[in-house]
Amino acid sequence: MEQNSNKLPFLYLFCLFFFSALVSCQLDYNYYAKTCPGLIPIVRSGVLSAVSNETRMAASLLRLHFHDCFVNGCDGSILLDDTSSTKGEKNAVPNRNSARGYEVIDAIKANVEKSCPATVSCTDILTLAAREAVYVVGGPYWALPLGRRDGLTANETEANELPSPFEPLDNIIRKFSAKGLDLRDTVVLSGAHTIGFAQCFTFKQRLFNFDGNGNPDPALDAAFRQSLQSVCPNQNTSDTQLVALDAATTNRFDNSYYRNLVNKSGLLQSDQDLMTDNRTSSMVQNYSKYPYLFSRDFAASMRQMASIGVLTGQNGEIRKNCRVVN
Numbered sequence: 319m320e321q322n323s324n325k326l327p328f329l330y331l332f333c334l335f336f337f338s339a340l341v342s343c344q345l346d347y348n349y350y351a352k353t354c355p356g357l358i359p360i361v362r363s364g365v366l367s368a369v370s371n372e373t374r375m376a377a378s379l380l381r382l383h384f385h386d387c388f389v390n391g392c393d394g395s396i397l398l399d400d401t402s403s404t405k406g407e408k409n410a411v412p413n414r415n416s417a418r419g420y421e422v423i424d425a426i427k428a429n430v431e432k433s434c435p436a437t438v439s440c441t442d443i444l445t446l447a448a449r450e451a452v453y454v455v456g457g458p459y460w461a462l463p464l465g466r467r468d469g470l471t472a473n474e475t476e477a478n479e480l481p482s483p484f485e486p487l488d489n490i491i492r493k494f495s496a497k498g499l500d501l502r503d504t505v506v507l508s509g510a511h512t513i514g515f516a517q518c519f520t521f522k523q524r525l526f527n528f529d530g531n532g533n534p535d536p537a538l539d540a541a542f543r544q545s546l547q548s549v550c551p552n553q554n555t556s557d558t559q560l561v562a563l564d565a566a567t568t569n570r571f572d573n574s575y576y577r578n579l580v581n582k583s584g585l586l587q588s589d590q591d592l593m594t595d596n597r598t599s600s601m602v603q604n605y606s607k608y609p610y611l612f613s614r615d616f617a618a619s620m621r622q623m624a625s626i627g628v629l630t631g632q633n634g635e636i637r638k639n640c641r642v643v644n
């Protein structure tokens with residue numbers, strides 16, 4: 319113990335100056351322990367105040383982190399605004415009028431800058447905010463290694479390829495797999511849809527014309543469908559109306575997402591497909607029965623997702639303002 323902690327500064331410097339060009343330096347559980355000891359409480363209180371003002375913000379921060387990590391890796395690229403010469407990711411189809419929480423990250427970043435200027439990356443702040451967000455609405459908590467650095471570019475093309483609720487499960491599984499996430503991670507991380515909201519247009523076709531012949535999706539419970547049809551009538555004007563992803567416990571991070579799927583009450587087609595497909599249905603049934611199993615596996619898959627394509631060492635930068643590169 320004593321010996322290991324004495325070695326840490328040396329290893330850190332070694333990594334920083336000698337290895338950064340050769341291998342990616344590891345993330346570290348104590349990365350900001352000396353340089354920004356107040357970081358976690360600052361992020362926590364920022365998330366707490368945002369979520370107490372609006373419960374949905376917990377879901378929005380979680381999704382923002384997912385959309386950050388799946389495009390260019392977890393590098394804060396989603397936080398970059400468009401400029402006159404470069405396009406960011408905020409206006410990509412899956413994000414435009416949909417991704418939210420940017421102001422919350424800005425506010426936390428401003429507080430972090432006051433305590434520890436030019437030290438903590440925007441992507442580490444977003445990663446921590448997603449963890450705190452899950453915890454404050456009743457979900458698990460997990461240790462996170464830190465030291466991600468912010469990217470210098472965004473990629474709108476890749477953001478347009480984020481998983482869509484309209485594509486077959488095979489595609490979605492391939493997209494997760496391309497990020498180093500397996501079938502179980504796909505099922506487990508989809509459990510994030512135990513909180514938050516979706517606009518009617520993201521599932522409306524299931525209600526009225528699933529097969530092109532005017533029939534609804536047979537995998538959708540009839541009573542649930544009728545209640546959705548009254549919130550999302552078959553007119554364009556209902557497209558942006560919000561509906562809870564988990565009708566049972568909308569604001570609570572629990573395993574009822576999976577209980578809904580077992581009851582044919584998943585909202586998105588990509589959700590219900592996890593129950594229809596025989597590669598994933600046994601996992602769905604397991605998580606519907608054992609909340610602890612879901613909590614444990616969700617924490618593990620979130621840590622895995624938070625390590626996708628991270629920039630460390632001297633790659634990237636520590637942005638001063640999350641919306642623009644320095």
Ligand code: HEM
Binds near residue numbers: 416
């Ligand atoms: C498996 C593939 C996935 C698909 C196809 C998908 C699709 C969607 C869609 C269509 C919405 C509603 C957006 C809107 O109506 O504006 C949504 C919301 C959401 N997604 Fe996913 N998602 C997926 C995976 C994930 C993952 C891995 C996470 C996080 C770990 C996540 C977290 C969320 C959350 C929390 C919301 C609610 C956001 C809010 O209320 O602001 N999703 N998702």
Ligand SMILES: *[C@@H]1O[C@H](CO)[C@@H](O)[C@H](O)[C@H]1NC(C)=O
Binds near residue numbers: 368371372
């Ligand atoms: C509180 O939430 C509302 C939306 O419900 C939002 O318009 C407002 O900006 C939020 N206020 C603060 C201080 O975050």
Ligand SMILES: *[C@@H]1O[C@H](CO)[C@@H](O)[C@H](O)[C@H]1NC(C)=O
Binds near residue numbers: 473475476
């Ligand atoms: C953006 O992402 C696409 C799809 O992953 C990739 O083909 C392309 O090279 C990327 N563009 C840049 C500028 O990195």
Ligand SMILES: *[C@@H]1O[C@H](CO)[C@@H](O)[C@H](O)[C@H]1NC(C)=O
Binds near residue numbers: 554
């Ligand atoms: C309704 O939306 C569909 C699909 O976006 C579009 O093709 C159609 O023209 C719209 N109809 C009206 C009346 O706006």
Ligand SMILES: *[C@@H]1O[C@H](CO)[C@@H](O)[C@H](O)[C@H]1NC(C)=O
Binds near residue numbers: 581
């Ligand atoms: C789902 O099914 C379980 C077990 O059959 C039942 O207890 C529960 O009430 C159902 N929930 C809904 C929303 O139908």
Ligand SMILES: *[C@@H]1O[C@H](CO)[C@@H](O)[C@H](O)[C@H]1NC(C)=O
Binds near residue numbers: 596597
């Ligand atoms: C799973 O379903 C596919 C077709 O949907 C079928 O070909 C396959 O045999 C099934 N596998 C098992 C283990 O039931």
Ligand SMILES: *[C@@H]1O[C@H](CO)[C@@H](O)[C@H](O)[C@H]1NC(C)=O
Binds near residue numbers: 601
């Ligand atoms: C279901 O959970 C048990 C532990 O409770 C585990 O041993 C088993 O592998 C799980 N099966 C699936 C398909 O997830």
